[in-house]
Amino acid sequence: MSRLLCTLLLSLLALNVSAQSLNATVDRTRLNAGESVELTLESQDTTLFGKPDLQPLYELFEVLGTRQVNRLTNNGSAAQASTRWIITLQPKHSGYVVIPPLNLAQLQSTPITLHVQQGTSAADSRLAPVFIDASLDQESVYVQAQTVLTLRIYHSVSLYDDSSLSPLDMPQARVEPLGEPRTYEKDINGIRHGVIELRYAIFPQESGELLIPAQAFSATAVDRASSNTYNPFGPRPGKVVRVKSPEIPLQVKAKPASYPADAPWLPARAVSLSEVWSPQPDEARVGDSLTRSLLLKAEGLASAQLPPLPATQVNGLRRYPDQPQLANQASDNGLIGSREEREALVANREGAIALPAIEVLWWNTATDQLERSNLPPRTLQVAANPNLETLTVEAPRPGPVSTSTVQLWPWQLSSALLSLTTLLGFTLWWRARRQPAVLPNQQAGPNPRDLLDELKRTCLANDTQATRHALDAWARQQPETLADMAARFTPLSDALDGLNGALYSESGQHWQGRNLWLAIRSLPAVEDLEGTASQDTSALPPLYPR
Template identity: 85%
Template sequence: MNRLLCTLLLSLLALNASAQSLNATVDRTRLNAGESVELTVESQDTTLFGKPDLQPLYELFEVLGTRQVNRLSNGGTDAQASTRWIITLQPKHSGYVVIPPLSLAQLQSAPITLHVQQDTSAADSRLAPVFIDASLDQESVYVQAQTVLTLRIYHSVSLYDDSSLTPLEMPQARVEILGEPRTYEKDINGVRHGVIELRYAIFPQESGELLIPAQAFTATAVDRSASNTYNPFGPRSGKVVRVKSPEIPLKVKARPASYPAAAPWLPARALSLSEAWSPEPEDTQVGDSLTRSLLLKAEGLASAQLPPLPATQVSGLRRYPDQPQLTNQVNDSGLVGSREEREALVANREGVIALPAVEVLWWNTQTDQLERSNLPARKLQVTANPNVETQPVEAERPAVSEAANGQLWPWQLSTGLLSLTTLLGFILWWRARRQPAVLPSQQTGPSPRNLLDDLKRTCLANDSQATRHALDAWARQQPETLADMAARFTPLSDALDGLNGALYSESGQHWQGRNLWLAIRSLPAIEDLDSNTNPDTSTLPPLYPR
């Protein structure tokens, strides 16, 4: 109880601290000299008034503008209010520049580091009012590897909102748009320009020379001449501007000859492989369900390029896989693809179960060499479960020498005598079974017909849990075990596997019980059993009688 109270107290303190924090974020951390960046400072403490102290910013930045935004969001049952201050900054120096912490009452934000790159473009005093620039982050890449195309549209005049850009179409490559367009300002030769920045991730599919095509930008520039009057109902007065980006050649290298031919080709900047268990595999018993999640994440690859991970095919474990989850994230370096595969593992025997190691080969495009990411092999210690019937472990039969075979005749004789007595007892039981009983016993429990009706109802209702209970109750009144019935009738074995998969995986709600009922209905009778002696255990009536 004391530990629970401490945990609740720490959680409340953490929530209170997060609610009273002063969060600071920027729209990007890498920019060129002369460009502006937007700093967003947010507070969820409604008792604070005023605005953050901007004095620490003046030494390293020019503050171009500030604005305040009040927001009210509905988080669950309680409405949450927050205040944002959006500050437009322009660094005064290039290199690594740190946005210092900002203070508001007793709250303080965390510092943020910016990388301001020196602008290497040649200065031109005769720049057009609207021009476009395109650049690649690298001039040579491997086939199916990522290169990032950055497109910047500069305009020193105001533009109407009818601007358009031709799509980037490349049949020899796969193109992914990296996030939404960014807008900021840049000072060029003393003239302030608005900048529209777009980024694309390009994955060439063929080696050789690849030409990045030009893109055309069309917009209407606002006419600010004195003779022009604004008419909201008339046509827009202005000049239509159309500019094109330059074509950029890209060298695409073929797959290295040293890369293993059987392994999937994965050229990435970085790649990681991790696993997670729910619950943790310690103290696992027979019949327990463990969920294993394998996560493959690659920087510089799309999620569709990541291959399936090896399945956990181990004796002693039943595997019920889920659909893989593919996600893509965008960062400053481009695309980060991830593939998560989840599977439910159910142990059907006790003892030590060894899981093999998982290894993924990939090509490091930063160091230009082969890399291996792997998960080490591990062992699961499975203990017995008194509520679950375990599967016996098959052991190797020791070799018996010819001399030992000569000493086995006493055992063979005793085994023969035991077989004869067992056969004699069976014959006596069979004869006694055919004799009428002196007093008929009154049935105290449900009849086999009622149990069969309950099983039919739960199967056709697609209720996996209720079907399992009804199936166990019906099987207890049968002359053989459920495992024996499944062993001699393949459709019943397949239907039971489907039921177990529904019970131990997240897809249980989609289970269809019709196949199980048809398998029970079509179950053939046991050989050498007189079907006329016991009408309750005889062949079932047809499912759809005419």
């Protein structure tokens, strides 16, 4: 009897220890450098709250993402609950790397050893399902000159729409995107690849060596084997893929010593200077306005780098300038910047008026020499304007002043003033009668329209934290609480559940805010206590206007 009792006690103790353990597993133990691995931590203790301490992982791994999954399974007659934390890791080093033990309250996982093989060669990387390539159009440029960075992302597998690319952050250079990303297909070794191409114009601001940093691309590859069991309320079936572009060094040359010190530094492939007159300058007349448009266009420079053109300061012409118009245009060779300056010129005398030549100095980066773009001098032949000829009119001789007129005008002036003040008082009295006795209270707080625009921006940007703050600020301006709106409108309640799940279940990076915005956009108006429909202060434009 005592032996049976001991056996039962040991069995219960083993079950208790198993229920309170933190099990750690990985999807594979052998992987190549640059690939990611999924670590799964599972606990069946429902009394534990919080999440595991991931601090020991940061020394050897990059934590690409975490998500929490709560499961409830039936084992015969009893229901068993468990919690899983799925952590996506990318080793920082090759060789044998150990995933250290992780703690959750009093529980601790066991260590796991991974074998990370050396990185593949450039030729072998093209056999990967997703890889990235980066290149510059030239290896060295002058300071403030343009170099074009082309980034191509190749994928032979389908990707979800949660892909992201790290920004190109370069404090020592100015970066301008060249248009929208382009997508096309390319056949590599008999395998069709989708290509995402992005181009940037980079303008270094300091001479010396500049390192173009690597950009990280991450996406979820579609798992065709588990696509039939896709759960719309759970995590997407697939594997998180993360690749990095190579770092590229760039040699930045200083401004040539032969360049004039008093001229603005303009390194470009081509510069043009042109002018347009309206009307034509040969039709100039005294007092008429001539509009002169000067256009400076540079291939390989941004519009903000173009200097102001010399003003037309000539005796005999009055000048009325407009604000300069700056524009950038993306081309196959990079950025084309333009600066247009318009001025109205009015001649105040007849005869010939000479306009000086306009010259712009620039450095030709293609031929590596100093160039000059200029407009030749011009002479305006200003004709007389018959409409401005003055007619001499004989002034009337002063006659005797009537005594009655001198005595009568003060009474006329006082009568006119009295009539005006009486009319003004009657107008103010009539306007005051039409105003309400008590002015309505002015709305306090921020503009509801601005709050709604901010909410739309954060939702479409898929930013969970900013969306939560913008949603609370918008709800405070509404006649009912956010809970009341969710209670009477089911799509809003479902969208709020998705937002809260992303905020508190470590899955914010997979949250899509479009459903929340659509729910707020379709929220029906609520009637007030007097039975009249309250005016919708947040009249929304259509999400996709036609």
